[in-house]
Amino acid sequence: MPRLTAMDEQFVHQIPEPMLNVAVHHQHWRESLFFIAHPQDRLGDCVILTLAHFPAREEMDSLQLGIVAGQPAIGRHVRETGLTPHEMKVGPVEIEIVEPFKTIRLHVAEDPAAPVAVDLTFEARTAAYGLRRGNMRAGHELIWDQSHLVQSGHFRGTVKPRGGEEIRIDDWWGQRDHSWGIRDHARCPFWMWLAVQLPDGMLAVWNWELANGARIYTDGCWAPADGSAPTPVVGFRHDLHWIGADGAEVDYGRDGPDVAGVAGRVEFDLAGGRTVGLTAEGLWAQRYGPVGGGLNRVTVKADDGREGTAIYELTGAHHHRYFPVARAEDLPV
Numbered sequence: 565m566p567r568l569t570a571m572d573e574q575f576v577h578q579i580p581e582p583m584l585n586v587a588v589h590h591q592h593w594r595e596s597l598f599f600i601a602h603p604q605d606r607l608g609d610c611v612i613l614t615l616a617h618f619p620a621r622e623e624m625d626s627l628q629l630g631i632v633a634g635q636p637a638i639g640r641h642v643r644e645t646g647l648t649p650h651e652m653k654v655g656p657v658e659i660e661i662v663e664p665f666k667t668i669r670l671h672v673a674e675d676p677a678a679p680v681a682v683d684l685t686f687e688a689r690t691a692a693y694g695l696r697r698g699n700m701r702a703g704h705e706l707i708w709d710q711s712h713l714v715q716s717g718h719f720r721g722t723v724k725p726r727g728g729e730e731i732r733i734d735d736w737w738g739q740r741d742h743s744w745g746i747r748d749h750a751r752c753p754f755w756m757w758l759a760v761q762l763p764d765g766m767l768a769v770w771n772w773e774l775a776n777g778a779r780i781y782t783d784g785c786w787a788p789a790d791g792s793a794p795t796p797v798v799g800f801r802h803d804l805h806w807i808g809a810d811g812a813e814v815d816y817g818r819d820g821p822d823v824a825g826v827a828g829r830v831e832f833d834l835a836g837g838r839t840v841g842l843t844a845e846g847l848w849a850q851r852y853g854p855v856g857g858g859l860n861r862v863t864v865k866a867d868d869g870r871e872g873t874a875i876y877e878l879t880g881a882h883h884h885r886y887f888p889v890a891r892a893e894d895l896p897v
Contacts, residue, residue, distance in 0.1 A: 566581070566584075566585075568582050568647075569583055569584060569648070583649075584647075584649065585619070588746065589619075589620055590706065591621065593620055593745065594616050594617060594746075594747065595743070595744040596616040596617075596742070596743050597615045598614050598741040598742075599614070599670060599684075599739075599740045600612045600739055600740075600849075601684065601737070602736055602737065602849075603873065604735070604737050604761070604873060605873065606863070607863060609633065609723075610631045610850075610861045611632060611680070611684070611719075611733075612628070612630040613627070613629075614629075617645065617649050622645050623642055623645060624642070624654050625643075625654060626641045626642075627640050628672060629850045630849055631861075632679070632680045632725045633725045633728050635725065638679060638850075639680075641657055641678070643655065655675065656672050656673035656674070656677075657671070657672050658672075659671070665688060665715065666688050667685065667687055668685070668740065669686075670721075671683055674724065674726075680723050680724065681726075682721075684719050684722075684723070685720055685721055686717040686719055686740055687717055687718045687720070688791070689717050690716040690765060690766050690789055691791055692715040693713060693714050693784075693787055693794045695712040695714065695783040695784070697710065697711045698710060698770075698772065698781040698783070700780050700781075702894055706746055707747075707752060708745075708748065708752060710744065710745030711743065712743040712744075713741070713743075714739060714759070714784075715740055715787075716738070716761060717737075717740060719738050737761035738761070738875075739759035749879070750855050750881060750892055751892050752879075752880050753881055753882050753883055753895050754775070754883035754886060755771065755773075755878075756770075756877065756878050757770050757875075758784075758875070758877070759874060759877075761873055761874060762866065762871075763871075764788060766789075769832065774897060775883055777884055777885065782800045783796070786834050796835045797832050798833050798835050799832070800831070801831045804826055804876070805827060806823045806826055807823070807826060808823065808824050809824040811827070811845070813827075815888070816857075816886060816888065817888065817889055820856075824847055825862070829841065829843050829844075830842050830844070840867070842867075842874075843865050844863065845862060846860050846861050847860060848860055854891065855879060856879055856881060857887065859877045860876045860877070860878070861873070862875070881895055
């Protein structure tokens with residue numbers, strides 16, 4: 565007899581199975597929330613909070629990451645989902661969708677296992693943008709098959725590092741993601757995710773490539789801060805490089821021991837003919853260890869003089885430019 569949850573009483577099913585089941589039973593199927601907040605006008609602290617549900621593993625986890633009070637923060641909480649996989653709670657972490665696409669509350673209670681206590685509210689700065697579904701295989705094996713939405717917001721509230729003083733956040737920028745599907749991170753050759761916050765809106769892109777640089781997928785948008793409809797990204801070019809602590813270009817090699825951040829130029833072509841060019845430079849917000857690369861907090865300047873801050877994520881197992889030494893086998897080609 566199949567197991568039922570309270571959600572099975574609702575009109576929410578998408579396949580002829582109870583809600584505990586998904587379309588493809590896969591170890592790397594997950595539904596994930598991701599929030600990242602940072603100051604508007606400078607490099608500084610960076611608060612990262614995630615929440616993810618893994619149906620095949622019957623568990624939910626939350627990561628607390630970033631730089632808080634100038635120090636790296638890293639923590640993980642996990643619980644068995646049982647019959648409550650739709651409750652957005654893991655240990656001291658709770659995420660509340662107060663108003664869909666408008667207001668979300670993030671809470672991490674003070675806890676010995678939590679590197680930072682969080683009491684933040686996300687208020688939408690732009691409309692949400694739904695990226696089209698993307699997928700990638702290694703032969704017949706599914707490596708990535710996922711849908712995704714992104715949205716820029718204002719973050720307000722407090723954070724408190726464990727054993728430290730409370731920090732007031734009056735109006736940080738940032739972005740939230742909601743993704744669902746299959747992603748075997750360790751066997752993805754390369755993806756680049758950019759979340760750029762400018763005074764009048766957000767530029768976002770997700771770009772996937774094979775090790776040789778062949779493009780698998782690109783989607784993103786320009787989302788105005790007045791809440792009007794986003795404009796899709798129809799072309800994207802990147803010319804970035806890793807930098808060391810002194811700002812000079814360095815090679816990542818296999819594990820990037822000398823890398824402190826990223827710098828360089830990207831260009832977004834928008835539907836309707838407009839092109840936006842950006843130069844950026846910044847430092848790690850969170851390294852990803854064995855899966856390579858990570859999140860960088862950067863300052864950006866557009867060709868027209870607009871300035872802002874952004875998160876640049878570069879990660880993957882092998883890429884001719886960014887990860888020249890492969891760290892995984894049986895990658896898509």
